[in-house]
Amino acid sequence: xxxxxxxASHAYGGLAVLSDIDLVAPAGKILCLVGPSGCGxxxxxxxxxxxxxxxxxxxxxxxxxxxxxxNELTFVFQHFALLPxxxxxxxxxxxxxxxxxxxxxxxxxxxxxxxxxxxxxFAEAWPRQLSGGMRQRxxxxxxxxxxxxxxxxxxxxxxxxxxxxxxxxxxxxGLWTRAPFTxxxxxxxxxxxxRLGHAVAVMSRxxxxxxxxxAIDTPLSERRPDDPELERVQARLWSLLRDEAIDADRELVDx
Amino acid sequence: xTTLATTRRSVLAGIGAASTLPFLPRRARAATxxxxxxxxxxxxxxxxxxxxxxxxxxxxxxxxxxFFEAAQPMAVAIAxxxxxFGVTAISGGLVSLAQRGAVKVIGGALAExxxxxxxxxxxxxxxxxxxxxxxxxxPGHTFGITTAGSSFHYMLSRVxxxxxxxxxxxxxxxxxxxxxxxxxxxxxQIDSWAIVPSISNRLLAEGxxxxxxxxxxxxxxxxxxxxxxxxxxxxxxxxxAEAFLRALSRGVNDYxxxxxxxxxxxxxxxxxxxxxxxxxxxxxxxxRFLETMTTTSMRINRDLGLSVSSxxxxxxxxxxxxxxxxxxxxxxxxxxSFVATF
Amino acid sequence: xxxxxxxxxxxxxxxxxxxxxxxxxxxxxxxWAGLVVFVxxxxxxxxxxxxxxxxxxTMPPPSAVAQTLWRLVETGLLWQNLGPSLYRLAxxxxxGCGAGILVGFAIGLFTLARAGLVPLVSALFPIPKxxxxxxxxxxxxxxxxxxVxxxxxxxxxxxxxxTFGAVDGVDRGLIRMAQxxxxxxxxxxxxxVLPDALAGILSGLRVSLAxxxxxxxxxxxxxxxxxxxxxxxEAGALYxxxxxxxxxxxxxxxxxxxxxxxxALERRLLRWRG
Ligand SMILES: Nc1ncnc2c1ncn2[C@@H]1O[C@H](COP(=O)(O)OP(=O)(O)OP(=O)(O)O)[C@@H](O)[C@H]1O
Ligand SMILES: [Mg+2]
Numbered sequence: 037x038x039x040x041x042x043x044a045s046h047a048y049g050g051l052a053v054l055s056d057i058d059l060v061a062p063a064g065k066i067l068c069l070v071g072p073s074g075c076g077x078x079x080x081x082x083x084x085x086x087x088x089x090x091x092x093x094x095x096x097x098x099x100x101x102x103x104x105x106x107n108e109l110t111f112v113f114q115h116f117a118l119l120p121x122x123x124x125x126x127x128x129x130x131x132x133x134x135x136x137x138x139x140x141x142x143x144x145x146x147x148x149x150x151x152x153x154x155x156x157x158f159a160e161a162w163p164r165q166l167s168g169g170m171r172q173r174x175x176x177x178x179x180x181x182x183x184x185x186x187x188x189x190x191x192x193x194x195x196x197x198x199x200x201x202x203x204x205x206x207x208x209x210g211l212w213t214r215a216p217f218t219x220x221x222x223x224x225x226x227x228x229x230x231r232l233g234h235a236v237a238v239m240s241r242x243x244x245x246x247x248x249x250x251a252i253d254t255p256l257s258e259r260r261p262d263d264p265e266l267e268r269v270q271a272r273l274w275s276l277l278r279d280e281a282i283d284a285d286r287e288l289v290d291x
Numbered sequence: 292x293t294t295l296a297t298t299r300r301s302v303l304a305g306i307g308a309a310s311t312l313p314f315l316p317r318r319a320r321a322a323t324x325x326x327x328x329x330x331x332x333x334x335x336x337x338x339x340x341x342x343x344x345x346x347x348x349x350x351x352x353x354x355x356x357x358f359f360e361a362a363q364p365m366a367v368a369i370a371x372x373x374x375x376f377g378v379t380a381i382s383g384g385l386v387s388l389a390q391r392g393a394v395k396v397i398g399g400a401l402a403e404x405x406x407x408x409x410x411x412x413x414x415x416x417x418x419x420x421x422x423x424x425x426x427x428x429x430p431g432h433t434f435g436i437t438t439a440g441s442s443f444h445y446m447l448s449r450v451x452x453x454x455x456x457x458x459x460x461x462x463x464x465x466x467x468x469x470x471x472x473x474x475x476x477x478x479x480q481i482d483s484w485a486i487v488p489s490i491s492n493r494l495l496a497e498g499x500x501x502x503x504x505x506x507x508x509x510x511x512x513x514x515x516x517x518x519x520x521x522x523x524x525x526x527x528x529x530x531x532a533e534a535f536l537r538a539l540s541r542g543v544n545d546y547x548x549x550x551x552x553x554x555x556x557x558x559x560x561x562x563x564x565x566x567x568x569x570x571x572x573x574x575x576x577x578x579r580f581l582e583t584m585t586t587t588s589m590r591i592n593r594d595l596g597l598s599v600s601s602x603x604x605x606x607x608x609x610x611x612x613x614x615x616x617x618x619x620x621x622x623x624x625x626x627x628s629f630v631a632t633f
Numbered sequence: 634x635x636x637x638x639x640x641x642x643x644x645x646x647x648x649x650x651x652x653x654x655x656x657x658x659x660x661x662x663x664x665w666a667g668l669v670v671f672v673x674x675x676x677x678x679x680x681x682x683x684x685x686x687x688x689x690x691t692m693p694p695p696s697a698v699a700q701t702l703w704r705l706v707e708t709g710l711l712w713q714n715l716g717p718s719l720y721r722l723a724x725x726x727x728x729g730c731g732a733g734i735l736v737g738f739a740i741g742l743f744t745l746a747r748a749g750l751v752p753l754v755s756a757l758f759p760i761p762k763x764x765x766x767x768x769x770x771x772x773x774x775x776x777x778x779x780x781v782x783x784x785x786x787x788x789x790x791x792x793x794x795x796t797f798g799a800v801d802g803v804d805r806g807l808i809r810m811a812q813x814x815x816x817x818x819x820x821x822x823x824x825x826v827l828p829d830a831l832a833g834i835l836s837g838l839r840v841s842l843a844x845x846x847x848x849x850x851x852x853x854x855x856x857x858x859x860x861x862x863x864x865x866x867e868a869g870a871l872y873x874x875x876x877x878x879x880x881x882x883x884x885x886x887x888x889x890x891x892x893x894x895x896x897a898l899e900r901r902l903l904r905w906r907g
Contacts, residue, residue, distance in 0.1 A: 438870035
């Protein structure tokens with residue numbers, strides 16, 4: 037299922053945040069979204085996920101969701117958003133409980149996603165007992181449990197240290213390779229974008245618009261951290277972003 | 292604490308005391324300060340009369356009236372020395388303080404006397420209509436008291452004794468304040484009560500309750516209130532206590548002559564009623580207050596004589612009910628050496 | 634490469650330890666200190682009253698209070714008085730705290746309830762509930778009704794305030810998360826808002842119940858033959874200090890028990906906080 041943004045603009049009060057965004061996240065691919073801080077990436081993701089309505093323009097879903105899909109547009113949040121009073125398993129079950137599923141089906145889904153994210157041994161643990169990386173794994177497991185049509189990931193790895201981030205990137209690549217999913221992936225980190233994105237959309241500073249979409253053809257599973265081709269793409273992304281980022285940095289918020 | 296109607300003399304004395312100038316004129320006999328505990332009740336009329344007419348001043352007292360809402364805090368204030376003398380019913384609290392050597396009863400005041408208005412037993416209209424027409428019918432009904440060990444509680448015990456029923460058959464309702472009892476009786480939340488005529492007459496006149504008995508029928512010699520002071524004064528400052536009782540007795544004589552025996556002329560009655568009314572019921576018109584005084588005033592014992600037999604009966608009752616320790620003696624409570632006793 | 638291991642460094646003559654500046658601001662636990670203060674205080678009053686340094690008018694000897702308490706237990710008077718009080722406290726705070734939590738949630742969740750009820754609750758909060766006692770007697774009668782109502786009313790407002798504060802403080806991110814997974818409204822309230830607000834609600838209950846105990850005495854001013862509050866009032870009227878203090882001790886113990894009960898509830902329900 038594709039998700040399509042058509043001429044969407046958004047403003048908070050008088051503050052124009054997004055301007056005339058036209059974008060398609062194609063089915064079965066990961067679209068990365070990069071841009072200077074405050075350019076409206078998170079806002080765009082919330083629009084795509086139906087948590088907010090665009091001031092003008094439209095967001096559309098194209099095609100049928102995958103079979104067994106329980107929640108078409110599913111978020112993975114930067115700060116995990118785990119229920120601290122529920123165990124790992126409880127957190128996954130929380131998003132299944134209101135669906136008409138038999139207990140057996142539920143148990144099967146939970147076991148499956150915990151196994152896929154390497155959490156099978158931690159089902160009973162409290163979130164506070166887990167490291168950051170493990171917590172984000174729980175959030176990813178929870179997102180996978182509802183068999184999403186599109187995963188909307190807002191800087192899912194930016195709260196983690198760089199080693200953990202590396203490991204989770206490999207995990208995500210593994211997950212996608214075994215069962216390709218559609219995702220929109222917001223990040224500040226260009227290395228992440230070139231490792232995970234089939235395409236990288238570069239946004240201008242606020243009010244955000246799409247400056248360029250860079251496609252990366254190397255299959256995900258073959259990308260390596262020191263791949264010269266990827267380094268070239270990353271350098272190009274940086275050159276696109278650099279001036280915008282410097283200007284964005286000097287801007288007074290609420291000026 | 293308020294002092295009303297400051298006399299010219301007290302103003303002068305105030306200046307003298309506060310001043311640092313030594314050559315200001317001073318009176319030959321320096322007035323002794325005296326804090327007198329009072330309640331805003333007609334039964335405290337002699338206090339106001341003696342105060343207003345200067346009887347205390349003539350005995351050399353610089354009196355400050357200390358107003359209380361209830362008898363209990365007044366007793367505690369006298370024990371603590373914040374007030375020197377007071378007049379109140381004998382309650383469990385007063386006996387306890389006496390047992391601790393803090394206060395002494397030195398005279399009698401309000402008393403039941405046949406032929407003179409006395410306390411009455413009242414029934415709420417609702418209870419009366421459904422059969423509570425005599426005190427004998429009290430069992431199974433509720434009866435308002437302020438607190439356990441109050442004079443109301445004692446009166447109920449006397450009614451029970453007289454009618455020959457067990458006091459436990461009446462359900463007592465402790466309501467802390469007289470005003471609350473009045474409201475509860477008027478609205479039928481309680482069935483019965485016993486109270487002094489100045490209050491009962493008003494309730495009866497307004498149709499808020501029905502009279503079912505006279506207290507004097509059950510306790511003809513009932514010493515309702517007594518004069519008391521701290522043990523320190525009673526023991527070590529006899530002259531002061533005697534002077535106080537002399538002055539207060541003059542107020543009592545005026546009161547009895549005007550409102551109880553009615554030997555005084557109308558002019559005197561009106562003057563005294565106005566003088567008392569400003570403290571007791573400043574919001575009631577003078578004529579109405581005068582009428583209340585002349586129709587509902589109970590006897591206050593001449594020269595503040597004390598019915599020791601009645602006090603003994605009350606004390607025995609407190610002990611029997613376990614409200615005060617069994618080892619309290621009459622001597623702890625009363626110093627009978629100040630006034631005539633009977 | 635520079636060798637930075639301390640053992641290899643020459644010891645300078647003017648080397649000195651880094652001064653420690655990080656202590657304090659972290660009161661720890663000490664069960665004994667409380668007990669010692671308590672025992673010392675009791676011993677002080679016992680000796681003081683026995684020797685007469687403290688007048689018998691101001692303080693009863695603690696041992697006499699203990700005896701009075703023991704007699705209360707022996708004669709069954711304790712239960713005769715504690716029973717009605719516990720009933721009033723339980724009913725009153727059940728109604729008051731229950732309604733308070735519901736209203737607090739309504740205020741925390743609905744614009745209309747917030748706009749309509751917050752001013753009302755703010756207006757009700759500072760009313761001395763004792764002042765309303767006569768009114769309560771007219772409304773609810775002189776029996777148990779007015780007593781329960783007084784405690785209910787007194788516990789209601791602090792519970793409302795604590796609850797809606799707690800609901801306001803719920804992590805919006807978690808609510809967005811639940812919404813993004815299509816979790817229905819009621820389930821968000823019960824499974825996200827309630828657990829997150831629970832800590833705040835429980836600490837509100839701690840205050841509310843303490844207020845309930847305070848109001849117990851006031852409630853029993855009116856027409857109560859039995860009850861700890863009535864017992865204390867009667868002791869005061871009789872100037873019976875032993876009984877007065879015995880009653881006060883019972884109230885204190887009641888307060889301690891309620892507080893311990895809530896503590897236990899917190900430990901159970903908020904286990905996830907570790
Ligand atoms: N709910 C809101 N109300 C008002 N202004 C908002 C709101 N959310 C975001 N903004 C403003 O909109 C702009 C874009 O915010 P957004 O979070 O989408 O940017 P972003 O690209 O995700 O930034 P970052 O890189 O810091 O995550 C910012 O200036 C922000 O202050
Ligand atoms: Mg963002």
